[in-house]
Amino acid sequence: MLHLRLITPSDKTDDVVRLIERTVGTAHLAVVPGAARNPVGDLVLCDVAREAGDELLTSLQQLGIEECGSIAVENIDLSLSKRADKAEAEAPGEGADAVLWEHLTDATHEESTLSITYLAFITLATMIAACGVVLDNAILIVGAMAVGPEFGPLAGICTAIVQRAPRLALRSLIALLVGFAVAMAVTVGFSYFMDAVGLFTEAKLEAERPNTGFIYAPDWFSFVVAVLAGAAGTLSLTSAKSGALVGVAISVTTVPAAANAAVALIYDDAKQTWLSTGQLLLNLLGIILAGTLTLLAQKWLWANQRRRRVARDGHGTVRR
Numbered sequence: 001m002l003h004l005r006l007i008t009p010s011d012k013t014d015d016v017v018r019l020i021e022r023t024v025g026t027a028h029l030a031v032v033p034g035a036a037r038n039p040v041g042d043l044v045l046c047d048v049a050r051e052a053g054d055e056l057l058t059s060l061q062q063l064g065i066e067e068c069g070s071i072a073v074e075n076i077d078l079s080l081s082k083r084a085d086k087a088e089a090e091a092p093g094e095g096a097d098a099v100l101w102e103h104l105t106d107a108t109h110e111e112s113t114l115s116i117t118y119l120a121f122i123t124l125a126t127m128i129a130a131c132g133v134v135l136d137n138a139i140l141i142v143g144a145m146a147v148g149p150e151f152g153p154l155a156g157i158c159t160a161i162v163q164r165a166p167r168l169a170l171r172s173l174i175a176l177l178v179g180f181a182v183a184m185a186v187t188v189g190f191s192y193f194m195d196a197v198g199l200f201t202e203a204k205l206e207a208e209r210p211n212t213g214f215i216y217a218p219d220w221f222s223f224v225v226a227v228l229a230g231a232a233g234t235l236s237l238t239s240a241k242s243g244a245l246v247g248v249a250i251s252v253t254t255v256p257a258a259a260n261a262a263v264a265l266i267y268d269d270a271k272q273t274w275l276s277t278g279q280l281l282l283n284l285l286g287i288i289l290a291g292t293l294t295l296l297a298q299k300w301l302w303a304n305q306r307r308r309r310v311a312r313d314g315h316g317t318v319r320r
Contacts, residue, residue, distance in 0.1 A: 001079045002053045006044040007036040016044055017061050025052030025091030028085040041069055049091035054100050104238060108159045111152025112172035119182055121149045126183040127190050129259035134200050136209040141256050148255035151233055158291030180258055187262035191214040202267040215253055215260045216275040218282045226252050226286025232293040252283045
């Protein structure tokens with residue numbers, strides 16, 4: 001269940017209340033007239049099943065509540081109420097499958113912002129991966145994959161394509177390109193330092209690396225895994241099952257490929273540099289492709305489900 005806290009102008013409160021009352025999947029409606037001070041208006045509270053949340057939020061936006069008032073949404077971790085159980089049973093579909101498009105857009109907007117913290121994480125992840133490729137240490141590679149924050153901008157690009165949000169697309173693309181550029185540049189300097197103190201050597205990089213050789217060996221398996229990981233990561237974001245996102249992070253060869261390219265660059269190994277870069281681009285392409293197709297499929301399925309319900313009931317909402 002989701003909890004909605006609305007601030008509505010007094011002249012719109014009745015419209016909002018009627019909308020909530022006739023929306024399938026809502027419960028616990030409360031109105032406190034004149035409670036809001038900034039902006040001035042009424043306080044309206046209600047709970048809604050997650051699978052009905054996107055439809056209600058869209059209708060509230062159509063009423064202009066986000067412009068003249070406020071819409072706040074919170075997840076309810078526990079709700080002991082027969083009315084809540086009834087609302088969830090009446091709402092179409094399953095809550096785990098529901099997509100809150102406004103929440104997804106807002107989340108990816110935040111995750112795809114080029115910030116000091118984002119640059120720090122992707123740079124540190126790339127330096128950790130650099131140590132992993134030189135030592136042929138799979139544990140360090142997995143750790144670097146988990147630390148890397150690059151899935152945020154990738155999800156932002158997918159969301160922007162589906163939602164036709166050019167600003168989000170540009171913001172995400174900048175974060176992705178600048179992030180990797182900065183991370184690789186810093187890792188080149190880091191590699192020079194490690195080479196100077198004798199911790200990195202060309203012999204280690206060029207030696208047989210059974211645990212990390214796949215990083216500079218792009219093939220169809222790399223693309224397939226990236227596609228599968230992209231689909232899984234997108235489902236993780238949209239279904240609120242965020243635990244799967246860590247598994248996605250350690251399934252794709254993005255940060256390790258960037259690290260291998262940076263280390264190979266200081267030893268003038270053009271082959272590993274280009275192959276690693278190809279691995280990086282192949283994984284990015286696979287993730288974006290799969291993420292976009294997954295979101296399009298979810299959008300189509302929910303729109304189709306809504307059309308079937310409208311056709312069955314004769315209208316988009318049902319009064320209870």
